[in-house]
Amino acid sequence: MQDHTFGFRTRALHAGTPPDPATGARAQPIYLSTSFVFDSAEHAAELFALRTYGNIYSRIGNPTVSAFEERMASLEGGLGAVATASGLAAQLAAILCLAQAGDHIVSTASLYGGTVTQFTVTLKRMGIACTLVAGDDPEALRAAILPNTKLVYAETIGNPLGNVADLTALAAIAHENGLPFVVDNTFASPALCRPIEFGADVVVHSATKFIGGHGTVIGGVMIESGKFPWGAGKHPLLSEPSPGYHNMNFAETFGEYAFLMRARTEILRDTGAALSPMNAFMLIQGLETLPLRMAAHVENARIIANFLRGREEVAWVNYAELDDSPYRALAAKYLPSGAGAVFTFGLRGGREAGRAFIEALELWSHLANVGDAKSLVIHPASTTHQQLTDAELQASGVTPEMVRLSVGLEDPADLIWDLEKGLRAAALAATPAGARA
Amino acid sequence: MILDTISQRRDLLARSRTVAMVGASANTTRPSYFVFSYLRTKGLLDVTPINPALRDIDGVRAYPSLEAYAAERGAPDIVDVFRKPADALAVTREAVAAGARAIWYQYGVINEEAIRFADAAGLDVVVDRCIKVEAARFDGGLSIGGLNSGLISARRTPPPVRARAAR
Numbered sequence: 001m002q003d004h005t006f007g008f009r010t011r012a013l014h015a016g017t018p019p020d021p022a023t024g025a026r027a028q029p030i031y032l033s034t035s036f037v038f039d040s041a042e043h044a045a046e047l048f049a050l051r052t053y054g055n056i057y058s059r060i061g062n063p064t065v066s067a068f069e070e071r072m073a074s075l076e077g078g079l080g081a082v083a084t085a086s087g088l089a090a091q092l093a094a095i096l097c098l099a100q101a102g103d104h105i106v107s108t109a110s111l112y113g114g115t116v117t118q119f120t121v122t123l124k125r126m127g128i129a130c131t132l133v134a135g136d137d138p139e140a141l142r143a144a145i146l147p148n149t150k151l152v153y154a155e156t157i158g159n160p161l162g163n164v165a166d167l168t169a170l171a172a173i174a175h176e177n178g179l180p181f182v183v184d185n186t187f188a189s190p191a192l193c194r195p196i197e198f199g200a201d202v203v204v205h206s207a208t209k210f211i212g213g214h215g216t217v218i219g220g221v222m223i224e225s226g227k228f229p230w231g232a233g234k235h236p237l238l239s240e241p242s243p244g245y246h247n248m249n250f251a252e253t254f255g256e257y258a259f260l261m262r263a264r265t266e267i268l269r270d271t272g273a274a275l276s277p278m279n280a281f282m283l284i285q286g287l288e289t290l291p292l293r294m295a296a297h298v299e300n301a302r303i304i305a306n307f308l309r310g311r312e313e314v315a316w317v318n319y320a321e322l323d324d325s326p327y328r329a330l331a332a333k334y335l336p337s338g339a340g341a342v343f344t345f346g347l348r349g350g351r352e353a354g355r356a357f358i359e360a361l362e363l364w365s366h367l368a369n370v371g372d373a374k375s376l377v378i379h380p381a382s383t384t385h386q387q388l389t390d391a392e393l394q395a396s397g398v399t400p401e402m403v404r405l406s407v408g409l410e411d412p413a414d415l416i417w418d419l420e421k422g423l424r425a426a427a428l429a430a431t432p433a434g435a436r437a
Numbered sequence: 438m439i440l441d442t443i444s445q446r447r448d449l450l451a452r453s454r455t456v457a458m459v460g461a462s463a464n465t466t467r468p469s470y471f472v473f474s475y476l477r478t479k480g481l482l483d484v485t486p487i488n489p490a491l492r493d494i495d496g497v498r499a500y501p502s503l504e505a506y507a508a509e510r511g512a513p514d515i516v517d518v519f520r521k522p523a524d525a526l527a528v529t530r531e532a533v534a535a536g537a538r539a540i541w542y543q544y545g546v547i548n549e550e551a552i553r554f555a556d557a558a559g560l561d562v563v564v565d566r567c568i569k570v571e572a573a574r575f576d577g578g579l580s581i582g583g584l585n586s587g588l589i590s591a592r593r594t595p596p597p598v599r600a601r602a603a604r
Binding site: 003006010011014015016018019020021024026042043046049050051052053054055061063065066067069070073074078079080081082083246247248249252253254255256257260264 | 442443444445465466467468470471474475478479544567573577578579580581582583584585586587588589590591592593
């Protein structure tokens, strides 16, 4: 071992997975075991008292899962990570680590729909209030912070609006108020943006997306920077004795590790949202090619965005790198290697044109996911948002003509061949019947 | 010499056997107890509490001072300092007098005068680090906890700290 700083691609292949110490296996073994034997009664006592590191039960920790966690911590530049059953479980765990009934969180409003529901319905039922701040002005977010606010939340690239968060400005506002900045980095992945470098304290992911990349397993993970002062008093869940763990004061005992230790030993233990070792293995395999895949995703996304922008059937293309995007400067700052591969565009002809477009496609998979190696498409107005009226759609920012693409790794010519069929069908649907005759 | 690289800390732990822990606490919620207990139960290092208020911690005899420790046990390889920064210089003078080969200032124990004194006296110096975290970095503990060890290796060779402990 040398004092050498390894690059991102090397760490994507090696971090967290040295040859298996027990067998020498070069690939990460899948440790499918619910439980692990103790060396002795003293060893068991040390493990339960959190004084030594080791495996007890796979709901709390597992060697295959921890290999995934360490690799994610390395790639995001964090102190450590805790993996979860899904992305929603990761963000819920991060919030429950910091907030309880009577507390409040602040988030940008442009969020994945599942996150909006979790924040505004489920958390509300648990007594944790949430203010969603619309628009891109960081100062509006500052104004929403209350005395009982516990964290500030944003998505690096908002889903589905494609807005790029001003990470350093939001981090500064959070820190000026003694709050950690939690960032969902799913759409960028650490290959394109590492929010900790811009002031984020906790990064969460739906690992289901680009991290896996194969569209096979659901998983989530949160990574912590190790820089936030958890013992400063703003977060009594970390800085006061916890009845959930022998009245332990996590900040006093574990210092910079307080958040991660509580996340694992109380939140993961009590919510039970553990990642399966099988899924962790699949996600580790995905990470090996993450930097290569993201470069290829971005290359294809640029080709497709420019193709669509040149078509008369297309009213607008919302990709942050385009010169007419309001997020171009932010993308250049935070996403210099590419603004991801998920973006939206609008068809002339509204909801009916969108439906016809989707129906005509053969190669793009019509489903509700992003970040697969295969290209994906969805028309929110006729699927996830079909119960909304056109007026309600406009208000939500998810407009009737909006189509969301997740550009995959196929030959771009084949993707364009398919899109052309869809665009022709959309144009026919958009043309009034009389004009066609 | 001030040791500020990962391999310097690894080598220090690998070549060290005895640790005299100044300010070790028997209070099982204190960080110093966590560190003491980790090093003791892992068998990685022969750790001894230095605390005039204690007879022992978990059956390991405590010495009232580094001087008393050195008189019976000889010079410690590492003096691990769990004291407030203002006390660090006095502890460092005692460590030098006891013949310590290295001094390890735990998180937050930062005293520039003490650091300069130890460095000038020829001790290896580690500042603002936790000896448990560094030991766990090299024995695989951090990794099993999902923490970023910062280590990359394609070699199966067990880490030196663990190999020595197995003897």
